[in-house]
Amino acid sequence: MKTTIQYIFLPLALLFLVSCQQEETEFKTNRQDYDHFLASEPVRTTSKYFKLWDNKIKSDSIQLLSLGNVAGEYSRFFEGTGDIKYLKDAEQSLKKAVEIAAVGKSGYLRALARNYISQHRFKEALQLAKEARVLGSGVNETQSLLFDLHMELGNYDLANQYLDSIQNMSDFGYLIRVAKWNDHKGDLDTAIQFMEKATAKAESSKNKDLLLWSYTNLADFYGHAGRIEDSYKLYLRALRIDPQNAYAKKGIAWIVYSHERNGTEALRILDSIMKKNKSPEYYLLKAEVASFLNDDMLKVQALDSYYRIVGNNKDYGDMYNAHNVDFLLSMDVEQSAFKLAQKEVNNRPTPESYGWLAYSLLYLGEEQKAMEVIEKHVIGATYEPAILHQAAEIYKANGKKEKVSELKQELMGAVYELGPVKEVQIASL
The missing domain is CATH 1.25.40.10 (Tetratricopeptide repeat domain)
Structure with a gap:
């Protein structure tokens, strides 16, 4: 009888030990990992090169190269600050470039189309992509753009055809798109595999922009797959490259909120982002976290701020x-x-x-x-x-x-x- 009792209680004891071990090893973030990034300087919205290019535009509006460079800088400023006026400024520069370009016009058409994608002007962007395709230059880039657009427009059969047309397992652009395609189909494991291959390509290239894009997007995929610690590490890696990267900080805020259920800390991270980034979406997330914390006043304030920003500025379209x-x-x-x-x-x-x-x-x-x-x-x-x-x-x-x-x-x-x-x-x- 004594032996029987021992065998009954042994599995229970093991279960208790395993449970305790799981609690001890469950991943948690560490404020010390990201605190110094929250205090980073505001995004710079000028540079000596930008001033040089901008002055050339003002003195001579047919400076095509300067128009392209200024548009690129405006786009970068928009990504960093979330201020819609920079996206609209980039649009104006690119429209002027398209108007005067005799050589390389398809490239400016694609750049303007991508600007329109950011503004959710998808049908206008599609028209520009078709114009670029007629011109013939940069065929692979145009086919890639057409894949992106048809995914945005819900034309998935057409998107798949354009994806097939750019198939190249050694190309970063193809890898990220086939990852997106598999994610759309609900095959997250395959999407992650391709995104990991793309990230390896970005790491071998040592291109800062590709690395940032790869780390943050792969971090998103890892989060969706329940690999929270891997996601967190990639957001931190992105911040080591760009301490001002709002997207990576938002990713960490989401981990703190959704995984750890620490709404107060998530709000602290969000507030640090919102001091430097004007994107309205942060107010919506702030309202959600406030709702979780049962802070009705903060929720109403956040939603009111969101509506005043978006509702009073026609540039958001x-x-x-x-x-x-x-x-x-x-x-x-x-x-x-x-x-x-x-x-x-x-x-x-x-x-x-x-x-x-x-x-x-x-x-x-x-x-x-x-x-x-x-x-x-x-x-x-x-x-x-x-x-x-x-x-x-x-x-x-x-x-x-x-x-x-x-x-x-x-x-x-x-x-x-x-x-x-x-x-x-x-x-x-």
Whole structure:
């Protein structure tokens, strides 16, 4: 009898020890790793070369090389500061370059198209890409651009054709695009494999811009795969290259918030970013963290700041349409949200855009119509957790318990990506 009791309690003891070990080894961030990056200097928005090129433009508007260089600097300033005026300044320089270029015009067309992509002016960008293709120069670059555009526009069959046309396993541009393609298909493991190959290419090239892009994007993939520590290390590696990189800091803030559930520290990181970067998206994340902390006043202040920035500046155009639909629904302005969702579907008919259209229909009490939209345009067309969460809510409103259960199981595997606030909503499905 004594031996039997020992054998019964031995597995329990082992289970307890394993549980304790898991708790002890669970990854946690360390403020000392990133604190000094939070105090980095503001992004510089000038340089002696920029002044030289800018002066040449002002004195002689046909200085083509200077126009291109100034546009590149304006784009860099936008990435660093989040200030929309730099993106618009870059647009003006590139439009002038396209207008006067006799040689290398296709390159300026592609650059202007990428500027338009940043502004979510996808159909205009597509027209420029087609013009560049007719000119013939830089065919591979144009095919790559066309892949990017058709992915943004939801034309996935066409995008796949352009991806096939640039196939080259030794090319960084191809590797990052095939990674994106596999992520779109829901094959995260394969996406990571290709992104790791691209990162290795960037490391061998020692190109700072490629390294930053590779580290932060691979960090995102690792996070989605539950490899939080690997994600964190890559964000830190990016910050060692560029201590001002807001995207990497935001990535760390998300780890602190979503993985560690430390909303107060996440807000501290966000506030340090927002002192130097004007991008409106940080106010939305701040509002979400405030909601998690049950700080209603801070949430309202953050949302108000977001709306005042985006709503009062026409330069943002359609860049924040999807976010604005979400904002309007949260403010119980359902009809305006529906109209904006319709506009976004027209601009960008992706599963994500249709997801917002369906969600706005749900808020209008049109449950059946909402379900028809997601079954035609969303289910099977995207693996984006936020959109599938909307689909689950729509199925729930239509009494489709089995479909809700299937989606709920899938969504519970994406709680890190969705965050603690959404996790509570998913649990209640």
